[in-house]
Amino acid sequence: xxxxxxxxxxxxxxxxxxxxxxxxxxxxxxxxxxxxxxxxxxxxxxxxxxxxxxxxxxxxxxxxxxxxxxxxxxxxxxxxxxxxxxxxxxxxxxxxxxxxxxxxxxxxxxxxxxxxxxxxxxxxxxxxxxxxxxxxxxxxxxxxxxxxxxxxxxxxxxxxxxxxxxxxxxxxxxxxxxxxxxxxxxxxxxxxxxxxxxxxxxxxxxxxxxxxxxxxxxxxxxxxxxxxxxxxxxxxxxxxxxxxxxxxxxxxxxxxxxxxxxxxxxxxxxxxxxxxxxxxxxxxxxxxxxxxxxxxxxxxxxxxxxxxxxxxxxxxxxxxxxxxxxxxxxxxxxxxxxxxxxxxxxxxxxxxxxxxxxxxxxxxxxxxxxxxxxxxxxxxxxxxxxxxxxxxxxxxxxxxxxxxxxxxxxxxxxxxxxxxxxxxxxxxxxxxxxxxxxxxxx
Numbered sequence: 001x002x003x004x005x006x007x008x009x010x011x012x013x014x015x016x017x018x019x020x021x022x023x024x025x026x027x028x029x030x031x032x033x034x035x036x037x038x039x040x041x042x043x044x045x046x047x048x049x050x051x052x053x054x055x056x057x058x059x060x061x062x063x064x065x066x067x068x069x070x071x072x073x074x075x076x077x078x079x080x081x082x083x084x085x086x087x088x089x090x091x092x093x094x095x096x097x098x099x100x101x102x103x104x105x106x107x108x109x110x111x112x113x114x115x116x117x118x119x120x121x122x123x124x125x126x127x128x129x130x131x132x133x134x135x136x137x138x139x140x141x142x143x144x145x146x147x148x149x150x151x152x153x154x155x156x157x158x159x160x161x162x163x164x165x166x167x168x169x170x171x172x173x174x175x176x177x178x179x180x181x182x183x184x185x186x187x188x189x190x191x192x193x194x195x196x197x198x199x200x201x202x203x204x205x206x207x208x209x210x211x212x213x214x215x216x217x218x219x220x221x222x223x224x225x226x227x228x229x230x231x232x233x234x235x236x237x238x239x240x241x242x243x244x245x246x247x248x249x250x251x252x253x254x255x256x257x258x259x260x261x262x263x264x265x266x267x268x269x270x271x272x273x274x275x276x277x278x279x280x281x282x283x284x285x286x287x288x289x290x291x292x293x294x295x296x297x298x299x300x301x302x303x304x305x306x307x308x309x310x311x312x313x314x315x316x317x318x319x320x321x322x323x324x325x326x327x328x329x330x331x332x333x334x335x336x337x338x339x340x341x342x343x344x345x346x347x348x349x350x351x352x353x354x355x356x357x358x359x360x361x362x363x364x365x366x367x368x369x370x371x372x373x374x375x376x377x378x379x380x381x382x383x384x385x386x387x388x389x390x391x392x393x394x395x396x397x398x399x400x401x402x403x404x405x406x407x408x409x410x411x412x413x414x415x416x417x418x419x420x421x422x423x424x425x426x427x428x429x430x431x432x433x434x435x436x437x438x439x440x441x442x
Contacts, residue, residue, distance in 0.1 A: 006033030010105055011045060017098040024084040041080045047071040051106030055099075064327040067397060068115040068390045078373075078400045117390045119334040126335060127285040129263050133236045135334040136283065140215075140237035146386040147216070149379050150372050150395065152186050155216040155243075158279040158309060159365035159413055160189030161196050186371045189364075194222040197276055200357070200417050201305050202428070203227040207273040210234070210299060212264045213280025217244030217257065224256045232269075234262040264292070270299035278309040281344070285337045289344070293351035302422035305429075306353060311365075312412040313338040332398045341414055353418040356429055362412045369403035 007029035015023045023036040028044045045051075050066035057065065066072040074081050114120065119138055124131035140147075151157055163184050197219060203209065205228030211220045214233025217240075223229045235241050241261040248257040260267075264280075275296055284292045296306055316322045323329075324336055339347075345355050376383055376396055383392040405411040419427045 006035070007031045007045075007048075007105065008033035008035035010101065012036055014098060014101045014105065017101065019086045021086055024086060025081055040084065041077050042075060043081060044073050044075060045071070046073060048106050049112050051102050052109060053112055055102050055106055056111035060326050061330060064331060065112070065115055065118070068117055068331065068393055069112070070389060070393065073393075078396065079404060082401055082404055115390050117388075117394060118330050120330075122334065127288045129265070131335065132263070132283065135336070136236040137238070138334050139332065140235075141239045142387050142391055144216070144239050144243045146383060146391075149383055149386065150376050152190075152371075152375060154187045154190035154218060155247075156190040156193070156218045157215050158368075159193070159361050160186060160368045160371075161193035161361065162189045162364050162367050163192065186368070186375075189368070190218070191222070193364075194219050195226070197278070197307050197309070197415070198223050198227050200307050200415065201274040201276065203229050203274060206230070208232070208271075210267065210270075210272040210275045212267075212275060212277040212296070213283070214240070214244060214259065215279075216240050217247050217259055219276055219278065220244075220257050220259075221247060221251060221253055224253045225251065228256075229274075230256050232258045232260065232267075232272075234260045234264055234267060236261070236263060265295055267295075267299060271301035272299055272304060273301060274305050274307075275300060276307045276309070278307070279311070281308060281310045282333070282336050282338060285335065286339060286343070289339065289347045290350060293347050293353065297351045297353050297420055300420040302420055303426060303428040304420050306348070306416075306418045306420075308344070308348065308416040308418065310344055310414060310416070311338055312341040312344065312414055314410065315340040315342070328398065331394045338411070341412065344414075345416060348416065348418050352420070354421050354427065355416060355418045356427070357415075357417040357434070359415045360412055361415060362406050362409065365411075365413045366403050366406035369399050369406065373399050373403065 008027050008031075011027045011029055012023050012035040015027070024040060026034060026036040026038065026040045026042045028034045028042050030045060030047055034042075049069075050071035053066045053069075053071070054062045056062065063072070119135075122131060122134075124134075147155065147157070154160075201209070203223055207227070207229045209220065209223050209229045209231040211231065211233040214220055214235050215237075217233050220231035220233040221244075224231050233244060235244070238261055241259050244259040245254070248254040248259065277296065281289070281292065300306065322337075324333070324338065328336065341358070345358065348355055373396065376392070376399070380392065383395075387395075402411065406413070419429060421427050
């Protein structure tokens, strides 16, 4: 139409109407036009259908659908775009004008199809066994080869433990101490994390170890190989269980490592000398956490130790209003819930466990996530082939946004060491903190 401004100019005006300030990123529209600061990172709106999604879902879910569908993308530095994106203004500006502009730019019509990757219908009781199994499958059963690519050979899907006196391989923004000679790889940092857990648990040859939510078996394999334990790993992901069994057989450890496709609530062969729960409690939910803590305690022998490794959020002013981010809930971790650190500690102590140590690994997770994003972006065509373009986009966005959340202190992750004390309060722990050498057992 003669006299109609380029699409990018109209997008810039629309963005200002919605958030109350001019765009802080460079907008590139489907017609090739651009608007916004010339030196800013670029956000591409590749199809006007993205705007129709916002007409029908004017919230983060609408934006997420456009991102997953590839209608909005970031060709360059995603971290910088996420840093620059402003929060919506508290009060509405001209909602009517924004709606009219959305309609004019996006065009009339029915809502676009919802991406297949979105979790919508959730039958069953929240955090019931069947629904939990489906939620875990949604996130983890996306192909072991895809996780091989993202996580690397360690196949550990939780934060690594970085030696920050040395530079991190491939991470120019990682801290490096003077005189550093060797680069720390992701695999070495994950090995260090596995060993840290084993030391905190005070594992001895012949001990029974239970890994709740064992993933691809990396912890139980490490513990069996280096500490001589007999280990059981349980997971609700069929693909994880299959790969973990393959790895145990390949390493000649299948006589000391058992992998079960099993809900932790159905484990009935305690007592165990030690239990690890790494990145699993986020799936439990606030309403079920007391039960989780009680089950874990019941499976420990007196003097047995628990290592609970869990992401934490900041406490909300009104905890009854807490909701997981809708993008994460719809596309990444259905039914997942994050709890403040204090709530987790209180829940473990209420169950009768004694909390002995808490270590914050927040910055470690930021470094880990950045390495995973690098792995994904470096092998993008292969990632798309393995998991599909929508799933690859989801992982890129959620891991990059999570890295920033950990860097900025909006999220944390903590290792909590607790013990089921024995007769007379005996813990079997050494007197000095952070000296994990096992003392006399109760």
